[in-house]
Amino acid sequence: MSDTTIERTEGRSRMVGGLRAQDEGREVVLAGWVHRRRDLGGLLFVDLRDRSGLVQVSLGPDWTDAASLEVGHRVGAEDVVRVRGTVHLRPDEARNPELATGDIEVRAASLEVLNEADTPAIPVYRQPDEELPAEELRLRHRVLDLRRPELRDNLLLRHRLILAARNYLDAQGFVEVETPILTKPTPEGARDFLVPSRVHRGEFFALPQSPQIYKQILMAAGFDRYFQIARCFRDEDMRADRQPEFTQIDVEASFVGPEDIFRWMEGLMTALAAEAPGVEAVAPFERLTWADALEAYGTDRPDTRFGLRLEDVSAPLADLDFGIVRGALDAGGRVRAFVVPGGATLSRKQIEAIETAAKDTGAPGLLWCKRTDEGGSGPLSRFLAEGHYEALGLAPGDLLLAAAGADAVTSPALDAARRAAREAAGVPFEREHAWLWVTEFPVFEPGEDGALTSNHHPFVMPHPDDLDRLESDPLSVRGLAYDLVYNGAELGSGSVRIHRPELQRRVLRLLGLDDEAIDDKFGFLLGALASGAPPHGGVAFGMDRIVMLFARAGSLRDVIAFPKTTAARALFEGAPIPVADGDLRELGLRKEIPADG
């Protein structure tokens, strides 16, 4: 094999990362950045970095020309240089097993500076014990931050995942179609980013929150299987796992049921996982209905890497002379609990920390007891007789954590407690990769003032068995809707959609829209459905979140080249900025200083 032809350009013969012992004797022209320099006086080492990795370049009087040696003594970090030289095996004692290229070095015949770099404001190279620079500085000096191998590798992984997704979906017969970025404001959901129209003064486009409606229209148009790596925009406050603009893998197909989507998407996730070292996906994934997920885990996105499942312990505790339990049961609530095997070793302080996690969800507190060889301890224990421990499934050495009250309160509390207890008690994972479909999400959820809102979006097909309760008991209606959950994180969600205009109209009416509003806001969708839309369904995944999890990055900002801050600012380019009055006038807009400003 000669120097890698795909890497050869006019400026270099190859990249550095692939050089190995078998390249000994090869003459190479390398170009890249000075990562670090070790100047021993008569001998000089330069770590040369490019996208592919690092290689040590050595300069010495026996093989480097005098002028280049002089240049070598003066180059600084991040200077862009070109090296002509020969690959040499390093002396045995000078090999570096930490480095992929550590068996060899390139002895430079010549070294030239292609572009001198300012002393970097934040270091690209970092001392082993040195913390990362402040995130503000990393974002401000993004050029330098992106040169760090960690961020570079995250973006390279992102590329491979997107490529794998395209290849897989293409192989399954899906067609990528682009949909508008300038689109129509949506009546509900997240706040839209608005874009003023110069041609139509006083009128606005919105940036899409997702291509949802367009992809359904593409189904009506007969495209049958669609996907898109789609940019989406939501003008809401941020989190570590939320950005105002983000990327979805958006998928829709015709004449399908949930099983088709599950099969394809399990294949997709398997293909993606194959690109990410340390991530595994084995189909078929587990399934859990939404109702069962809440019953067993207290959340619709359970981390099923470990057990600690919730149980209804109302019956075994029904005879308890304990006000909290009595009151909860009499009010129609339940007592639910989980057992931490061996959890009796947890200290009171540790258990209080678990309780704090539960209280942070709004619950008044937790009930708990330990079963010990001598009997029991903990607030609940003095109400318990020996028979209770057996009925609760509590063995000596175990800890029981319980919550009493309405499910709406106890579920979030027990979910938080379950995760905190696992960590505190060191309960080992039963599996490293827990993939789970949560199915049959409710179509509606209670909104303010007794109104209904969509649980997912207003286009979810109600479960056929529940259709007759749509108007009479809408909150009990399950939808053909599902989420994919990986290790307790929601990767995406989807549904079979409503494809008949009458049913769509019924659902929109239940959401409080009158016919005029429906026609105004959703007329173009209803028209498409009425034109002969096939039954269809799909799913959308948060691409950034997938990359973040697969790359084990701590933040979405570490898998997006140019992310926004928590305050939705772009520090690197400095956006947004005020706009001149004249520019606004042309758009038919005028600035108004807020009265309280």
Added chain:
RNA sequence: GGGGCUGUAGCUCAGCUGGUUAGAGUGCCGGUCUGUCACACCGGAGGUCGCGGGUUCGAGUCCCGUCAGCCCCGCCA
């Protein structure tokens, strides 16, 4: 919109109960050094203690406000 944490040299951090000239490591500049890979050694420069106000004889330190970054709640169909 609300709550919390952080802000001291280019970078990462220390700075006690308010008290002399605000320190360390690294980076930067100058020098010595032929097998380093956190090279080593010698010398040097480098500070609006985020910003504004207040308390005090005296503020990096205490108080109020404000800005920025991060985390959380609300919000995110």
